[in-house]
Amino acid sequence: MTMLELKAVNKFFNGWQAVADVDLQVAAGELAVLIGTSGSGKSTTLKMINRLIEPDSGSIRLAGEDIRSQPPEVLRRRIGYAIQSVGLFPHWTVEQNIAAVPSLLKWPKARIRERVVELLELLHLPAAQFLARYPHQLSGGQQQRVGVARALAADPEVLLMDEPFGALDPVTRGTLQQELLRIQALSGKTIVLVTHDIDEALLLGQRIVLMDKGRVVQQGSAQDFLLHPASDFVRDFVGQSDVGVRLLGLDTVASRMRPLQPVSGEPIAASATLREALSAFVARRVSSLPVIDAQGQPAGVLHFADLLPVAA
Amino acid sequence: MKPARLPAALWLSSGLLLALLYLLPHSAGLFAWLFPEVERPLYTQDSFASLVLAHLLLVLASSLIAVLGGVAAGLLASRPAGREFRPLLDSVLAISQALPPVAVLAIAAPLIGFGEWPALIALVLYGLLPVTQGTLAGLASVPDSVLEVARGLGMGRWRILWQVELPLAAPVLLAGVRTSVVINIGTAAIASTVGARTLGLPIIVGLSGFNTAYVLQGALLVALLAIVADQCFDWLAHRLSPHVGVEH
Ligand SMILES: Nc1ncnc2c1ncn2[C@@H]1O[C@H](COP(=O)(O)OP(=O)(O)OP(=O)(O)O)[C@@H](O)[C@H]1O
Ligand SMILES: [Mg+2]
Numbered sequence: 001m002t003m004l005e006l007k008a009v010n011k012f013f014n015g016w017q018a019v020a021d022v023d024l025q026v027a028a029g030e031l032a033v034l035i036g037t038s039g040s041g042k043s044t045t046l047k048m049i050n051r052l053i054e055p056d057s058g059s060i061r062l063a064g065e066d067i068r069s070q071p072p073e074v075l076r077r078r079i080g081y082a083i084q085s086v087g088l089f090p091h092w093t094v095e096q097n098i099a100a101v102p103s104l105l106k107w108p109k110a111r112i113r114e115r116v117v118e119l120l121e122l123l124h125l126p127a128a129q130f131l132a133r134y135p136h137q138l139s140g141g142q143q144q145r146v147g148v149a150r151a152l153a154a155d156p157e158v159l160l161m162d163e164p165f166g167a168l169d170p171v172t173r174g175t176l177q178q179e180l181l182r183i184q185a186l187s188g189k190t191i192v193l194v195t196h197d198i199d200e201a202l203l204l205g206q207r208i209v210l211m212d213k214g215r216v217v218q219q220g221s222a223q224d225f226l227l228h229p230a231s232d233f234v235r236d237f238v239g240q241s242d243v244g245v246r247l248l249g250l251d252t253v254a255s256r257m258r259p260l261q262p263v264s265g266e267p268i269a270a271s272a273t274l275r276e277a278l279s280a281f282v283a284r285r286v287s288s289l290p291v292i293d294a295q296g297q298p299a300g301v302l303h304f305a306d307l308l309p310v311a312a
Numbered sequence: 313m314k315p316a317r318l319p320a321a322l323w324l325s326s327g328l329l330l331a332l333l334y335l336l337p338h339s340a341g342l343f344a345w346l347f348p349e350v351e352r353p354l355y356t357q358d359s360f361a362s363l364v365l366a367h368l369l370l371v372l373a374s375s376l377i378a379v380l381g382g383v384a385a386g387l388l389a390s391r392p393a394g395r396e397f398r399p400l401l402d403s404v405l406a407i408s409q410a411l412p413p414v415a416v417l418a419i420a421a422p423l424i425g426f427g428e429w430p431a432l433i434a435l436v437l438y439g440l441l442p443v444t445q446g447t448l449a450g451l452a453s454v455p456d457s458v459l460e461v462a463r464g465l466g467m468g469r470w471r472i473l474w475q476v477e478l479p480l481a482a483p484v485l486l487a488g489v490r491t492s493v494v495i496n497i498g499t500a501a502i503a504s505t506v507g508a509r510t511l512g513l514p515i516i517v518g519l520s521g522f523n524t525a526y527v528l529q530g531a532l533l534v535a536l537l538a539i540v541a542d543q544c545f546d547w548l549a550h551r552l553s554p555h556v557g558v559e560h
Contacts, residue, residue, distance in 0.1 A: 050464055076466035087461030091479050091553075149467070160464075240515050 001189040002064070003028040004158060009058030011044055011214075018044045022058070026158075026207065030190040031181075033205030033294065035195055035237075041214040042194040049192065050079045063157060068195050075147070077101055080151030080189075084163040086143045088135040091133050094146050095131045101154040119149040122183065126208040141172040148176075152183070154206075161193040165200070177203060198238055202226075202246055210234060222250050248274035248307060255298035257291045267292040274307055281307075324544040329536045334359050336529060343525045353525040355514040365534060367510040374432050374481050375493045382492070385440070385487070386447025387473075405441045413438060413499045421506040431503030431510075438499055439492040440503025446488015450481025458464035481554045497538045501530065511537070 004026040011019040019041040022180045026032045030063055047053040049060060051072040060067045090099050095116050102112045114243045116129040123145040137144055151159055165173040165181075177200060184191060195201055200206050208233060209219040218230040226247050229235040238246065254270040267290040268280055280289055280302050292300040337360065343353035388394040389401050413434055420430035444453045454477050478485075504512030513532045518526025 052460065052464055059436075073466045075467050076464060079465035081461065083457060083461060085455075085457035087455065087457035087459075089458060089476060100467075104466055135406075147461075268431075 002026070003030070003062070004192065005059075005061040006045070006049075007059045007061075009045070009048060009055045009060060010046065011041075011053065015081075018214050019048070019050055019055070022211075022214075022216055024209060024216065024219070025192055026192060028190055030206050031184055031191045031204055032207040032209060033193050033201040034209050034211060035198065035201045035205075036211035037196065037237075040211040042054060042196075042211055043162050044214075045211070046162055046192060049158070049160060049252045050076050050081055062131065063276050077104055077154060080153055080154075080156040080159040082147045082151040082159070082161045082164045084166040086135075087146040088143055088146060088150075092134075093131065094125075094133050094135070094138070097135070098150045098153050101156075105154055112113050115153060116149075119152060122152075123149050125149075125178065141168055141176070144168060144172075144176065148180075152187075153259060157189075157190065158193045159189050161191065163194055163196070165251075166195070166197075171181050173200075176231055187235055187242075192282050200247070201236075203250065209294060223247075226250070245275050245278065253277050253291055253302055255301075257302045258306070259300055260298060263288050263290045263301050264297075265290055267298070268302065271293070277302055278307060317546055319542065321521070322540070322547055325350060325536065325539045325543050328437075329533075329540055331535060332532065333361055333364065334433065336533075338479065343529075347523075347525045350523050350525050353522075355430065355517070357507070357517070357525045357527050358492070358513060360529070363509065363511050363513060364537065366508075367497075367500055367534075368430065369510075370431060370435065370510055371493065371496050371509060374435030374500075375496055376437055377432075377436045378492055378496075379443050379489055381436070382440045382443025382488070383447050386444045386485075389444075390448060390451045401444070402459045405444055408486040409436045410443045411437075413502050414505070417503065417506045426507035429506045429509035430506050432502070434503065435496050435499055439496050440493070442488045444488070445487075446485045446491070447481065449488070450484035451477055453484055483549060486549050487550060491543065493545070494538050494542050497541055499532060502532050 002025050004024070005243070006022055006024040009024075010017065014132075014179075022041075022045055024032070034045060036042050036230045045118060045131065048055045049062075049067070051067060062075070062078070068299055093098075095113075095231055096241060097113045098116045098119055100264055104116060107115070111158070116131070120127040125142060125145055130138075130146075135146070138146065144225045148161075148164060151161070165176050168176065180191075180193075181204065183189070195204075202225070205222065207219060208222060208225055210217050212226070212233060218225065218234050220228075225234065225238050226243050229238060240250045252270065253272050253274060253276075256274065257270065265286055265288075268277055270291050270293050277289060281287065287304040289302045290298060291302055337354070340354040342395030343350075348354050385401055389398045416437060417430055418432040420433050424430045426434065436516070458471065458476060462476050500508075501515060502511045503515045504510050511530050514526040514530035515534075517526065518528075518530065522553070
């Protein structure tokens with residue numbers, strides 16, 4: 001089922017075209033990533049979905065319904081929204097911030113509290129410790145988590161995220177990316193995420209949409225982008241010289257390992273990417289690695305040559 | 313919310329004011345000793361308590377109007393629809409502030425007559441500028457990201473104004489009100505020149521009759537009143553912003 005559909009959407013600012021003829025379909029439960037250089041129209045496209053910006057032409061449908069068929073406030077309460085600068089309400093506690101949309105929807109108090117606690121646990125912020133804190137008492141990463149929790153609070157049909165992890169250090173960003181994947185797998189949410197980090201797009205995006213000067217220049221899976229770039233611009237954008245390692249980043253050790261043969265050495269997890277395996281081969285100067293499963297039991301072996309896909 | 317305990321400075325200044333009000337009528341001897349050349353060293357035409365009350369009433373009335381008007385003007389000029397009035401508002405406020413209070417009183421008195429009314433008008437004009445500026449600066453200090461998210465989450469315009477913009481603007485807005493009220497307490501004294509009954513009476517009577525004792529008595533009360541008001545606002549400001557994490 002198509003959850004979100006943009007058709008021939010255009011937006012002009014003072015006669016200058018910021019978004020040009022954008023067509024986009026996001027299936028229910030899909031995580032789509034909008035990527036592109038600065039000023040390519042990603043945020044504008046995103047904000048047209050929750051009507052923070054009104055398009056000049058074209059149509060946008062949410063769950064089959066034209067988004068203009070209801071008042072913007074009602075529409076927005078069905079759509080989660082999280083942005084890079086987070087925008088937590090500084091005079092409200094963490095609890096009040098997360099409860100913002102449920103309160104607008106007039107949920108009963110007990111249900112709101114329950115939901116807030118549940119979300120804090122989901123994002124690894126112990127409720128007892130964080131409920132009553134004010135935003136200035138949180139680290140940047142914790143603020144970002146609260147921002148995501150707030151966007152998820154009323155169980156929205158779609159989640160819009162504009163560079164949600166942009167301002168974080170690589171370690172925290174990595175953790176939050178994994179958490180987003182976990183939350184998406186758990187909840188089956190439809191998510192549209194904006195980034196300008198190609199690695200983030202390749203990691204998170206089930207569908208990647210590359211924009212340039214307001215236009216969509218290519219959309220498809222990570223594989224499509226790495227193996228079949230539509231133009232030189234796309235090739236440059238995905239980083240020509242790194243295509244090989246990025247391809248390895250898309251597959252897990254589990255997909256290439258061979259059945260059990262005893263090898264010695266420090267093992268690698270079956271869930272690790274082939275990119276991590278490559279790194280381990282080089283760093284440890286070995287040509288084969290023992291593989292263990294999630295329980296830590298020996299699962300197989302990976303040889304250096306296995307990194308090359310079997311010729312089709 | 314912080315506990316409602318009043319800070320020591322507020323206790324001290326209001327205690328001093330009350331003590332002064334009680335002691336002044338009994339201090340003829342002290343002032344006779346301080347100013348031996350003055351024939352009648354204690355102002356007795358009106359009771360000091362009634363003057364303080366009249367002074368406060370005038371300040372309260374004018375500040376109330378100035379706050380309502382100033383906040384309304386600031387709100388209007390900060391809305392998208394009112395943005396074109398901004399330059400006009402700025403120049404009106406600048407002009408009202410450039411006129412000295414005595415001049416406003418001198419113009420208002422012949423037009424409206426003597427008494428409380430011209431005083432009220434002058435005080436309102438004077439009080440407007442700091443309140444409007446505080447409102448504008450306060451609203452401008454609300455981060456754009458907070459407003460964007462407020463809209464993005466589905467809050468309506470009025471809810472954003474009441475629950476987000478005004479609370480976040482409150483500390484700066486209140487600083488404007490504080491300036492306005494404290495200035496008005498001083499300016500109200502000058503209003504006695506057009507016949508308004510305020511603490512300016514002993515000062516003006518004293519000045520015209522070369523009675524320094526009267527001037528001192530009036531000035532002491534005006535100054536203490538201003539300090540008490542300032543301390544009240546200080547306390548209020550701390551109570552209003554629990555999220556800024558000010559400890560005291
Ligand atoms: N409200 C506005 N008024 C005028 N121009 C705007 C407005 N919003 C965006 N633009 C312009 O539209 C273009 C696209 O902006 P947009 O914010 O969508 O870019 P972006 O892809 O999100 O970039 P970034 O990665 O830097 O966030 C930019 O050139 C920007 O200057
Ligand atoms: Mg952007």
